[in-house]
Amino acid sequence: MMNRLLDPKNPKDKFIIETLLPYLVDHIEESEFKRETADQISSMYVFPYRTSEGTRLGSLKEPGISWYFDKNKEKKTVSSGGYRIIDDSVLSEKNAANFRKTFNEYCGISEFSDHAVIKDLLEKMSM
Numbered sequence: 288m289m290n291r292l293l294d295p296k297n298p299k300d301k302f303i304i305e306t307l308l309p310y311l312v313d314h315i316e317e318s319e320f321k322r323e324t325a326d327q328i329s330s331m332y333v334f335p336y337r338t339s340e341g342t343r344l345g346s347l348k349e350p351g352i353s354w355y356f357d358k359n360k361e362k363k364t365v366s367s368g369g370y371r372i373i374d375d376s377v378l379s380e381k382n383a384a385n386f387r388k389t390f391n392e393y394c395g396i397s398e399f400s401d402h403a404v405i406k407d408l409l410e411k412m413s414m
Contacts, residue, residue: 293341311331312386316389330347330348336373343366352371355370355372356387356391
């Protein structure tokens, strides 16, 4: 299950993208303890990220990995060993917008940039 390639024809993957992720976002928003709920959900292997082979599913809690959104839709930056670029193109436009808003607010996922990656790396090195 860990970091496997997403297959949009697979009923389980279709369920994760079309039903489970939107449900989890709603669940966080409706929760009394939003940050704690988001923290618990972030350990699930249901988050799509871009790789050169295609979209994979991973967990926001992978040790040593930073997660980012990508506002530069044309460039299609892919993930590396130290960071993951969320592939919200697999979500509907409405679900992608809700996903971005919620996970930026409660998990601190920021927009991808060289500056953001270097800042995260320096913070990890100073721990």
